[in-house]
Amino acid sequence: MSPKGPEIARCASLGFLLAAGGVLVYALGSAFTYTATHPGPACSNPPALAADPPQWIVVLCCLAAFAAGHLSGRWQQVDPQHLPAAMPAAVTEAEQRQRGRQVLVIEGLLLVFLIEILALLVFEVVALSSGRWPITLYVRCAYNAAGWPTTLGAASVTFLLGRWLWLPRRSSAETGS
Amino acid sequence: MLRPAPDAAVLWVAGVALGTLLMLVGADFALTWTRRLPIGSWVAGWARRYPLFALALALVAGGLIGHFFFATG
Numbered sequence: 405m406s407p408k409g410p411e412i413a414r415c416a417s418l419g420f421l422l423a424a425g426g427v428l429v430y431a432l433g434s435a436f437t438y439t440a441t442h443p444g445p446a447c448s449n450p451p452a453l454a455a456d457p458p459q460w461i462v463v464l465c466c467l468a469a470f471a472a473g474h475l476s477g478r479w480q481q482v483d484p485q486h487l488p489a490a491m492p493a494a495v496t497e498a499e500q501r502q503r504g505r506q507v508l509v510i511e512g513l514l515l516v517f518l519i520e521i522l523a524l525l526v527f528e529v530v531a532l533s534s535g536r537w538p539i540t541l542y543v544r545c546a547y548n549a550a551g552w553p554t555t556l557g558a559a560s561v562t563f564l565l566g567r568w569l570w571l572p573r574r575s576s577a578e579t580g581s
Numbered sequence: 582m583l584r585p586a587p588d589a590a591v592l593w594v595a596g597v598a599l600g601t602l603l604m605l606v607g608a609d610f611a612l613t614w615t616r617r618l619p620i621g622s623w624v625a626g627w628a629r630r631y632p633l634f635a636l637a638l639a640l641v642a643g644g645l646i647g648h649f650f651f652a653t654g
Contacts, residue, residue, distance in 0.1 A: 424606065535583055543650055564605070567620075569624060
């Protein structure tokens, strides 16, 4: 690969990430705008299963986005000094504090993730027990009312999952070998 | 027949869920831009350190995604 190759790959990785973020902003903005300007749901009750595009296309788009997310994650370039194997045992107290903060951030993100899962489950339980729509029906309603934007939104979410959760092979720098 | 929930509740849930994703996108962008270890590497490191916990979380997350997104009936 030419010296410019990794830089181009890094820019592509950033571009894909920005695009996914843009789609999420658009989806969120659309949902808020529609809800603020319309009194009822955008679809029938219960929402129909069939819409445009067909579900198999949505599934294929999501699978492709998941693989693209993994690929874009592999295109990220890390400065060698930030690789774990390149970091010597904490030398100074300041470095120890900095690493402690980094660990705290990761554990904080994990905590937020778990709290959100819990909140989603609580919403689901409360909704079903009080005769309200579960989250599934809102997703289906969005798909029914705006098929392609919803497909793009779902693809963005799976792209991010592929980028963050599809573990790359352990590199020699990480193993320290 | 089930009825839609109040708009405010739905928007709150959608806002928090997508807002968190957006926050993570911003963090990942900043980490990639500054050539630091991206979020995926942190997740991978954590999952390798705690494989059983990671497996349990993956099962829960996968179940939730299937539950929310995969409607056939």
